[in-house]
Structures are given as C-alpha cells and as structure tokens.
Amino acid sequence: MSKPTSSHAYGIGIIAMIVGLAVGISYYQLYYIPELIAKPKISEEILNPVEAENVISMIKGSASPEQQDNFVPKLVNIQLGIDNRAVWENIDETPHTVTADAGREYTDAYSGKFGSVGVVKPGERYEFLFTQPDVEINYHCEPHPWMTGKLIITKARF
Numbered sequence: 001m002s003k004p005t006s007s008h009a010y011g012i013g014i015i016a017m018i019v020g021l022a023v024g025i026s027y028y029q030l031y032y033i034p035e036l037i038a039k040p041k042i043s044e045e046i047l048n049p050v051e052a053e054n055v056i057s058m059i060k061g062s063a064s065p066e067q068q069d070n071f072v073p074k075l076v077n078i079q080l081g082i083d084n085r086a087v088w089e090n091i092d093e094t095p096h097t098v099t100a101d102a103g104r105e106y107t108d109a110y111s112g113k114f115g116s117v118g119v120v121k122p123g124e125r126y127e128f129l130f131t132q133p134d135v136e137i138n139y140h141c142e143p144h145p146w147m148t149g150k151l152i153i154t155k156a157r158f
C-alpha cells in the first residue's frame with residue numbers, strides 16, 4: 001500500500017519551504033542589504049555647517065620635537081551644524097599625517113574612517129566632515145608622534 005496523501009503533503013511542504021526561502025533571500029538582497037549599505041540621512045545643517053571650514057594648521061617647525069606647537073589649535077571643540085568641517089592644512093615644509101591614536105580609530109557613519117590616507121604634503125590639506133555627536137578623538141602625526149591633537153564633537157549648543 002502506498003501513502004499518496006502523506007507523500008503529497010510532504011511534496012507541498014518542500015515546495016512551500018523553497019518558495020519561502022526564495023522570498024526571504026530576495027527580500028534580504030533587495031531591501032535589507034541596500035538599507036545597510038545606504039548612508040544615513042544627515043540633516044542639511046550638519047552637511048552644510050555655518051562655518052565653511054574649521055582650520056587646524058600644521059605649523060612651520062612641527063617636525064622638531066623641541067617645538068611645542070605643531071597642530072594649531074591643539075584642542076578643538078566642534079559643534080555639529082556650526083564648525084564640523086575640519087580642515088588640516090600643512091603650512092610646514094615637511095609632510096605630516098592626521099592619524100587617530102592606536103586603538104582609538106574612529107569611523108563616522110557618513111564620512112567613513114577618520115584620518116589622512118598617507119601624508120599631507122606641504123601646501124596640501126586634509127578635510128573631514130563630522131556628522132555624529134559625543135565623540136572624542138585623540139590623534140597624532142605618524143612620522144612625528146610628539147605632534148598630537150584632540151577633537152571633541154558635540155551637538156550645537158543653541
């Protein structure tokens with residue numbers, strides 16, 4: 001004796017499972033993954049801060065450990081929507097980097113990983129748009145570790 005009913009139900013069960021799996025995978029690929037990859041929505045005020053640039057200079061003589069000033073200003077308080085576009089300009093005669101301290105790497109949800117890729121040559125600049133509050137960054141120059149700076153990013157205090 002065969003068992004047509006149960007094997008039929010079994011077949012339908014398998015098909016239903018395959019269809020369900022296919023729908024699940026399509027949803028994951030079409031909606032879930034793009035949602036993960038998509039950049040977060042950042043307000044226009046933060047994308048276009050009041051101040052065009054918040055300039056930090058790498059001043060002349062920074063390559064010397066005897067010189068006290070290198071990143072000027074050394075401590076920068078950044079307010080989102082006000083001065084959150086930080087620009088490091090190298091006005092020295094030596095290439096420098098803007099590098100997060102070891103173990104303190106920072107990634108902004110909108111701008112990505114913080115830090116210059118390679119060196120910032122004399123006359124060049126490195127720019128980073130901060131979009132998230134409550135962040136503290138300690139950074140330095142890779143070839144000249146005595147060059148250090150700190151950033152504190154907060155919401156605008158109106």
Ligand SMILES: [Cu+2]
Nearest residue numbers: 096097141144
């Ligand atoms: Cu340097």
